[in-house]
Amino acid sequence: MVWTPLHAKIHRTIKSRHLFKHQERLLVAVSGGQDSLCLIKLLLDLQPKWSWYISIAHCDHRWRDDSQANAYHVENLAKNWGVDFYLETAKEPVNSEAAARGWRYQILNAIAQKYNYQYIVTGHTASDRAETLLYNLMRGTGADGLQALTWQRPLSEKVTLVRPLLEITRQQTGQFCQDFQLHIWEDSTNQNVKYARNRIRQELIPYLQTNFNPKVESALAQTAELLQADVEYLEQAAQQLREAATMGSGDVLKLNRQILKPAPITLQRRVMRQILLEILPDAPNFEHIQKLTALIIAPNRSQTDPFPGGAIAQIQGDWIIIK
Numbered sequence: 001m002v003w004t005p006l007h008a009k010i011h012r013t014i015k016s017r018h019l020f021k022h023q024e025r026l027l028v029a030v031s032g033g034q035d036s037l038c039l040i041k042l043l044l045d046l047q048p049k050w051s052w053y054i055s056i057a058h059c060d061h062r063w064r065d066d067s068q069a070n071a072y073h074v075e076n077l078a079k080n081w082g083v084d085f086y087l088e089t090a091k092e093p094v095n096s097e098a099a100a101r102g103w104r105y106q107i108l109n110a111i112a113q114k115y116n117y118q119y120i121v122t123g124h125t126a127s128d129r130a131e132t133l134l135y136n137l138m139r140g141t142g143a144d145g146l147q148a149l150t151w152q153r154p155l156s157e158k159v160t161l162v163r164p165l166l167e168i169t170r171q172q173t174g175q176f177c178q179d180f181q182l183h184i185w186e187d188s189t190n191q192n193v194k195y196a197r198n199r200i201r202q203e204l205i206p207y208l209q210t211n212f213n214p215k216v217e218s219a220l221a222q223t224a225e226l227l228q229a230d231v232e233y234l235e236q237a238a239q240q241l242r243e244a245a246t247m248g249s250g251d252v253l254k255l256n257r258q259i260l261k262p263a264p265i266t267l268q269r270r271v272m273r274q275i276l277l278e279i280l281p282d283a284p285n286f287e288h289i290q291k292l293t294a295l296i297i298a299p300n301r302s303q304t305d306p307f308p309g310g311a312i313a314q315i316q317g318d319w320i321i322i323k
């Protein structure tokens with residue numbers, strides 16, 4: 001087996017970030033594209049050092065004419081490598097990117113639970129991280145949206161999603177596949193500049209590389225990494241503030257304004273967002289968070305309009321009452 005600098009880098013990353021331990025069961029999500037092929041080859045090469053049990057899962061969304069051929073291609077690779085292969089085919093063609101993603105994670109999670117895999121591993125790269133950061137920046141999310149793709153994320157009680165390639169660029173995964181002659185299945189929809197994501201990848205990033213910073217992808221990925229640590233810290237601080245300020249539970253929630261008032265605005269907003277995440281049917285937007293935060297210094301007896309789902313917040317002296 002040929003050991004490259006990329007092997008060494010991933011080995012170090014897995015060790016230093018404690019992504020997996022020895023002898024764990026990994027379900028690798030392989031689309032057949034260059035990123036996930038690079039990922040599976042690296043993990044299979046590292047396997048003897050770690051004694052993992054590695055399998056491959058592929059999801060056929062049925063949204064391209066060649067999607068079945070794509071699935072066979074991945075199945076053949078799995079056969080040649082001698083690893084278990086799980087295929088799930090959508091009953092109806094999945095026709096939006098968001099729907100495909102939602103369906104895919106649900107399926108991967110179900111396979112992992114059924115066959116007892118602790119980890120689902122995906123091939124997201126530093127390039128994906130940079131694109132996600134730019135995309136979210138233009139949509140106006142705060143630091144939470146910009147932290148863009150975390151190393152690990154729980155998908156359910158027993159299954160964790162892990163992304164070991166977040167410090168490797170797409171250029172590197174492409175070169176790796178070429179060096180090892182891995183046959184990539186090109187996704188024709190990646191070329192379609194109708195999608196904002198593809199315009200960022202095909203047009204915006206190359207423009208930034210040429211005119212601003214040739215290493216812009218790694219620079220943006222590093223920004224995401226720094227923001228991730230900031231967000232983690234702020235969320236913990238907000239959680240503590242919330243616990244200190246909250247009374248009651250169930251249908252009526254009381255927040256003490258005297259405790260919230262001296263806190264920095266970023267923590268006040270985060271407390272309100274954490275609460276709204278639990279009581280609204282969908283994720284709260286900036287306006288919802290602002291409306292609730294404004295009550296911290298509002299005159300006595302002020303109240304909000306109903307939030308989606310019907311909850312109302314009102315002031316009674318030192319308390320914000322949410323019911």
Ligand SMILES: Nc1ncnc2c1ncn2[C@@H]1O[C@H](COP(=O)(O)OP(=O)(O)OP(=O)(O)O)[C@@H](O)[C@H]1O
Pocket residue numbers: 028029030031035036057058059060061097101104121122123124128
């Ligand atoms: N059809 C598929 N079958 C199995 N795994 C897949 C499939 N498509 C994508 N993946 C996994 O997801 C990773 C990211 O793929 P891609 O960037 O195309 O998806 P995405 O929709 O942007 O994902 P996300 O929502 O997680 O950011 C791939 O490297 C691969 O591990």
